[in-house]
Amino acid sequence: MSKTMAIRIYENGGPEVMRYEEVAVGDPGPGEIRVKHTAIGVNYIDTYFRSGLYPAPSIPFTPGNEGAGVVTAVGEGVTRFKEGDRVAYAATLGSYADERLLEADKVVATPAGVDDETAAAMMLKGMTAQYLLRRTYRVKKGDTILFHAAAGGVGLIACQWARHLGATVIGTVGSREKGELAMQNGCDHVIYYRDEDFAKRVDEITRGERCHVVYDGVGKATFPASLDCLRPFGMFASFGNASGAIEAFNLGLLAQKGSLYATRPTLFTHIAKRADLEEVAGELFDVVASGAVKIPVHHRAKLADAVDVHKALEGRETTGATVMSP
Known part of the structure; x- marks a missing residue:
């Protein structure tokens, strides 16, 4: 049993509930690998688990769903990876740590052409963009799409990808700063939601x-106006709740606004x-x-400063x- 540094949460709440402390990390069991992180991805979903909006399987727990690093040990029955392999993942909770155990089946090999920081920055956000654009509604040339929070982590990737697909x-x-960034990363048009009625625009x-x-990762603040942006038979894909959860969704609205999905x-x-x-990962890597598609890393921090990282994230700053390093 070796020791490592990690963020631990003993009760749900604001960023201040996160503690940076020493924890034990054991040897991998059957089907597991141990990974030493070189880069740790930060995502808005991390705040949902910290606050309790999404319940963690148990408390205390280590937050974080995304990371990249090097395999330091393999458990019984693992043939896909060996010590020294570079890997990346968006998997179960626990990435806010120097080193951790993972199920080998939840991890993918990092290609030679992708560095660890890029891999950690893109696995959850990039695979989210993939399933939204290629699976939830398969974007094709000539489509018109609306992506809320276009300058966010998922938005910058998805908008580039959608433009590449011909939408x-x-x-x-x-x-305005975020608008310029969005235009540089795939947007044909930007709407300043604080100043404009986005459905009217x-x-x-x-x-x-x-x-x-x-594609709506904002939630409460953009509903139901998002439905007014859709043509008949259009698709409303709600994939996050950055402003709070959508409440009391009346399915009758879908009929009233054009037989929407x-x-x-x-x-x-x-x-x-x-x-x-x-x-999903293979198409993202490709x-x-x-x-x-380029993966913009705009913010870097140390794992020990996770409290400040979450404050900035929730403050829409x-x-x-954002990538943390051990």
């Missing part, structure tokens, strides 16, 4: 045609099977390696990806 991309942002931009799909997908359902994980 017209409309993004909502909260500031979508109608103007599309000349009344509206969108084939709305609505879904609440999650990444972990899409990558639950090994074959699906390899397909589009990044080709240069069609960040754009693109």
Whole structure:
């Protein structure tokens, strides 16, 4: 049993409940590997587990779902990886640590053309973009899409990818700085949601045609106006709750606004099977390696400073990806 540093949460609450302390990490069991992190991804979903919006399997726990590093030990029956292999993942809780144990089936090999920081920054956000654009609603050339929080971590990746697929991309942002960033990363049009009625602007931009799909990771603040951005038979894909959960969704709205479709997908359902994980991650690695999608890392911090990282994240002070190092 060796020791490592990790963030531990003993009660749900604000960023201040996170403690940086020494913990024990054991040898990998059957089907497991031990990974020493070189980079740790930060995602808004981390705040949901910390606050209790998403319940952790047990308390205390170590937050974080994404990381990259090097295999330091393999358990019985593991043939896919060996010590020294570079790997990345978006898997179970526990990435806010120097070193951790993981199920080998939840991890993928990091390709030679992708560095560890990029891998840690893109696994959860990039695979989220993949399942949204390629599985939830399969974006094709000529489609018009609306992506809320276009300058966020998922947004910057998804908007580049959607443009690469031939879509017209409309993004909502909260500031001029974020608008410029969104335009540099795939958006054809940006809407400043603090100053403009985004549903009205979508109608103007599309000349009344509206969108084939709305991708909404914001939640309460953008509902139900997001539905007004859709053409008949359009898809409302709600994949996050950055402003709070959507409450009392009246399904009758879907009929009233044009026989719409609505879904609440999650990444972990899409990558639950090994074959699906390899397909989703493989397509992400390919589009990044080709240069069609770039992974912007705008913020770097030490794991010990996770409290400040969460404060910045929840204060909407960040754009693109944040990566912590042990």
